[in-house]
Structure formats: structure tokens, C-alpha cells
Amino acid sequence: MKNIPPLANPAVNSLPPMKAGLFVWGFGAVFYLLGFFHRVAPAVITGELMQEFAISAAALGNLSALYFYSYVAMQIPTGILADRWGPRRLLTLGTGVAALGTLMFALAPGILWAGIGRLLIGGSVAVAFVCLLKLAANWFAPSRFALVSGLALFCGIMGAVFAGTPLRLFVDIFGWRSVVLFSAAITVLAGVGTWLFVRDYPHEKGFKDFLITAKPAASHKKTGYIADIIQVFSYRNTLLLFIIPGGIVGCLLTFSGLWGVPYLTTMHGISPAKAASLTSALLVAWAVGGPVFGWLSDKLKNRKRLYLTGCAVAAAGWIAIVYLPNLSLVQLLFVLLITGFFSGSMIISFAFAKESVPPYLAGTVSGVINMGVMMGPMILQPLVGLALDRLWTGEVLAGIRIYSAIAYRTGFTLMLAWILLSLLLLLFTRETGCRQMPH
Template sequence: MTVGLFVWGFGALFYLLGFFHRVAPAVITSELMRDFQISAAALGNLSAFYFYSYVFMQVPTGILADRWGPRRLLTAGALIASVGAVIFALAPTFGWAGVGRFLIGGSVAVAFVGLLKVAVGWFAPNRFALVSGLALFFGIVGAVFAGPPLRILVDHFGWRSVVLFSAVTTLLVGAGTWLFVRDYPHEKGYLDFSNPPSHAKQKPGSGILADLIEVFTYRNTILLFLIPGGMVGCVLTFSGLWGVPYLATVHGTSPAVAATLTSLLLVAWAVGGPFFGWLSDRLGNRKSLYVAGCGISVIGWIVIVMVNGLSLVSLSVVLWVTGFASGSMIISFAFVKESVPVRLSGTVSGVVNMGVMTGPMILQPAVGWVLDRMWAGDIASGVRVYSIDAYRSGFALMLAWITLSFVLLFFTRETGCRQTVE
């Protein structure tokens, strides 16, 4: 277990850095809009460049994880991510900034699926949901660093210097991954939890396209592709881009306080992920627990977006409960892994993670588009200011998707925490 955590930890550090880049634009919205002279819609697209490539890479990543193993994927991803971070930090124009974000997103796309594939090799099957939750925890620690700590560092050193430092850190993580990570315990002289050839061996005559088509023949794959996108889309659209200016407008908070509140949402998400993963494994249930978590999240987002006059204490409590309940989305990965043949675990993990990231990829620029459509012409310090009604209209898109997620959960097929397809 200790050696497994050490090996798995390098991928977890890479995932942490990827999450840092994912939500960093939320804290530096003013700097980005000012430096590149862009509107809310353009800022939403700049942030979403990360998700465009991230989503595109999920299925190839899952397939390659099944066929090549996670070590090479994680190492290559870290190296390319460091290059993307350098381009973003030095970008003289909006176009170059987009290129940097695109490279970062596409390269860190391998992190989560690689982590899940390492978990298949290095941990017992009854630990999979818990380890998936711990992966989310590491990722959100990165997101928390992209909150108040990033704001403090940016105030002292500027956003470009901080992003350059993250590039160096990512490069070091990539080097450590190549040196210390192995795909299976036997490569370090330990006994395997499962027989590696059974995971690596493909069905006779199968190919990449055939594998992809096959995973979609299982009902849970389709549903669990759509469901987590609504939950994660809400969390990352709010905490990763539009929550800070929304809280400043609606509740009159400073950027630092608003960043703290959005980080609270992320911390709760980080705690909720391992908890729901552990509880799901312990109870031997996926569906009911997921339905409960998603239902609480729907109610929480309605309160956050639509209820007037919340005190900061009340708002903090609602953000915490909503974030914690949103951690139930981590059940998706164990749920879907048990719904398809084991040899396709990487492929189906990539498919579901593609659905996860489709949420923020669509919602971040969509909310920005609505904000620009409803902009009344107000400007402060060279940055557009949007009304409460504009924010609520934009966030209505979030509410619609997460409500759909809740409804679709009732159509999933329970696995009982057992591999239902061999």
C-alpha cells in the first residue's frame, strides 16, 4: 500500500498541477482582460481552450493507457504541459495565450485517466472508488492553490512569473514520473493485485475504434458520460471563472474574499470525493448514493444562484454543502468501470472523463456569452461590469444541466460494487 501510494503520488502531483491551471483564470480575470483587451465571452473562450483540448484527448488517452500503460503517458503529458505553461506565461497576444492554454489542457488530460490506470495495477479492486476520490482530493488541492495563495503571489510577483514557476515544477514532476513510476507492482519486484496480461490483452481482432464502439454498447457508459458533466460543469464554471466576479457584484466582497469563498467550494468538493468513494465501497452501492449527492447539489446551486439576501456565513455553509455533495460525482469512475469488461477500463475512464470536462468546456464560454449579451455598458478600471440579472441568466444554464444529470441518474443500472461484465 505504501509503495503503491508513492508510485501513484507522482501522477497525483501532476493532476494537482493540472487542476491549478484549470481554475487559475478565475483569480486573474482582471489581469487577463486588461492585458489582452478582451471581453467576458473572449475570457470564457481563453479559459475554455484548456477544456477543448482536454476533452478531445480523453478517449485517445484512455485507449493509450490500455495499450501502452500510464507511465509513458504521464511523463509525456508533464513535459508538454510545462511547454504550454511557458507559452501561456510569455504570451504577447490573446492568440498565443490560447495556444498555451490549449497545450496545457491537452497534456494534463492524461493525468486523471493515468491515475485510474495506475490504481487498477497498484491497489486492490475494493479500494478503487476510494483511490479515485483521493485523486480528486489532490486535484482540488491544486485548485485551492489557484485561489487565495495564487492571488497573493500574483499581487507580489505578477501572474506571468507565477505561471513560469508552475512550468518548472511540472517539468520536475515529469522527470520524477519517468524515474519512479511503473505500470504494475511486478516491475518493482512486488506481487501484482491482478494479472497484468489480462488487463493489457485485447479481444482477438479488436482495434481502437472497435474498443470505443464496444464501451458505448453498455447503457451506463452513455449515461455516465452525460451525468458528471452537469455536476463538474457547475463547480468549475463557478469556482473556475465566474464565481469571483459574481460574488463581488452580488455580495459586495473583495476579490480576495470572493476567491476564499470559491476555494471553500473546492475544498468541500475535495473532501466529498474521498468520502463518497469510501462510503460507496463500504455500502456496496453506487446508484443511490450518487442520486442523493446530485440531488443535494441541485438544491444547493438553486440557493446560491437564486436566493437573495444570504449572509456570508449562510453562503459559506451552502457553498460547503454543495461542494461536498458534488464530490459524489467521483462514483462515476468506479460505477462505469464495473459496467464494462476490465480490459476496457482505461478506454471507458477516458470516455467518462471526457463527459466530465465537457461540462465546464461548454458552460464557461456559454455563461460569458450570456453576460456579454446582457451587458449594460458599465466599466470599472477598464473591465466590464455585469448585473445580477445577467449572472443569474448565465447561471441558469448550469442549473439546467445539473437538473438533467439528476434525472438521468435514475436510468443507470446498479452494479453493487462488483464487476458485472468480464
């Protein structure tokens, strides 16, 4: 596929309606939803995985984090491949590899094959978000880009919600391997639908292309990819925003994506299903908070102050969750909802960073920031597991290690340290006022 699409047929006068764009975009959104599902699924089946593979908390943390290792590694290459191959081809390939990885994970006879499956899943679903942004730019008016981007995050987090209480209920009935196998089948269907119905540009379905896809940016500079990455990091905001969202998302996905369910069952004496409901509530609040903070930031023409507020409230929420163990379930739910909602402020990172670099580096900086976002859970999940193992007292129940309140509090302190660092670093960012900074 050529880098620059052919011009739309002059005889075609109509731009694609919203429903046509949503139909095409929706197949990528399903894949992104499945990616989030796999991202946090280990949180609900920690006991089954530790028992099945006879592994410790540190080993389970590493198994879960393998997803993030390959996901992070694929961020910048994904941007390059999306430009060269187009989202249709890349999404179809991604769904195929993801289905293979899911199948390997579901049928894994041991921890090695399960780990390879997680690696394949993480690397393949890494293409979903970038392809969604590219389809949004091609199939929707520029004025709708922020709205559709917010919908993308919402769809992804809904995948994480499905990996909460619904997953726990299905695992209790059918077993974890059967449920994961079913998700592999859904991934195959998403891939087939992508190849049959998704097209990279509106003119390929008989519509007129939006100007943003028909004309390359006049300011684009033909430089090497490595040179672009180096230049992106030469801007202060980029370097800071590479680290900042990792603290917020690291807390969210380390808790809701792995250690939150066993922590809540141990500390509050509730069932895994009820604990999964609480972590799902955290994610739903995050899903709502993202679009709200994005819209409010645009409306107020402010990035830094709003981001600072969100990060500060989120940090206070995590301190309460970790250090106030006597909260009632109602109080805990309220704190989780507030923490999740204000964590949605991390979505400001993408617009903040894009406005901080020259326009021709917008794609590169998006990949860099998304890499920083995922480095949070990638680093924190195994570190928390290591801390738990170091403070393990030897207690075992049904072949599963049981960790004390002190162990969990020590492990979660690592999360708190990063989000507090994020709050500090935000003070040193330079406000853009929702305008492209002069360079």
C-alpha cells in the same frame, strides 16, 4: 515497452509496501495537482486577463475553455497511449508539453499565444488521471484501488484550492505572469522526478508484481478501438452517465474555475481574495465529498439512490446560490460547503459505468465517462460568458467589464438547466448493486 510486463523475478518474494507505491504514484499526483491548478486559475485572474488582452467575457470564457477542448479530445487516446507506452513515459512527455504550454501562456504577447498555451496545457495534463489509475492498479493491492483513486481526486482538487486564495495573494505581490512562470518551473521538476523515480511495474524496482498486473484478463476481447467505443455506448447506463456528471462538474468548475470570483465580488461586495476563499471552500468540500460518497456507495452496495441524493442536494444548493442573493457570508459559506460536499457524488459515475459494461471494456468506459465529466465546464464556461456579454450594460471599471446581477443570474441558469437534466437522467439509470452486470 511491451504491452504485457515480464514476470517478476522468482527470487523476489516481497510485494511493494504502501510507502513505495505512494512514492512512485506521488509524482503523477503532483502533475495531476498542477493540471487542476491550471484548470481553475483563470477564475482568480479574470480581471488581469481581460485587461491584459483587452477581451470580453465571451472571449475570456473561450480562452479558459480551450483547456477543456484539448483535455476532452485526449481522453480516449490517453488510455491507448498509457497501455502502449506505460505511465512513466506518458507522464514525462505530458509534463514536458505542459511546461511548454505554461511558458507560452505566461509570456503570451496576445490572446492567440495565450490560447495556444491553454490548448497545450489541457491536452498534456489530460494524461495524468489515466496514468494515476494505471499506476494505482500496478503498485497497490486491488483492495486499495478505490482508496488510492479517491486520493487522486483529493490531490487534484487541492491543486484547484492552491489556485484560489494562495494564487490571488501571490498575483497581488508578484503579478500573474511571474506566478505562472513559477508553475512552469515546478512542472519541469515534476517531469524530471517522474523520469528518474517512476517505474511502471514493481518488478522494475526489485519488488514482486501484483497478480493483477502480471496476468491479462482472460475475458479481454481483441476488438478495434472504434468498435469498443461503439459497444460502450450501446449500454444505456453508459450513455446516461456520459451526460450526468458533466452537469455537476460543469457547475463546480464554471463557478469556481471562472465566473464565481467576479460574481461574488459584484453581488456581495467582497474583495477578490475573500471571494477566492469562498470558491476554494467549495472545492475543498468537493474533495472531501468524493472519497466519502465512494466509500459509502461501496458500503451500502448502492449506486443509483446515493447518486440521486447527492445530485438533488447539489442542485438545490446551486439554486440557492444563484437565486438567493441576500444570503449573509456565513450562510453563503454553509451553502457552498454543502453543495461542494454533495457534488462529490459524481465520483460514483466511474464505478457505476464500469459495472454496467463487460469487464474488457473497463478502460474504454473510464475514458468515455471522464470525457463526459469535462464536457460540462468545456461547454458551460464560454456559454455563460456569452450570456454575460449579451446582457452587458456598458459599465467598465479600470478597463474591466462589470456585469449586472441579472446578467449573472441569466448566465448561471444555463448551469442549473444541466444539473437538473442530470437529476432527471439519473432516474433512468439501472442499479448495479456494486456488482458487474451480466451481459
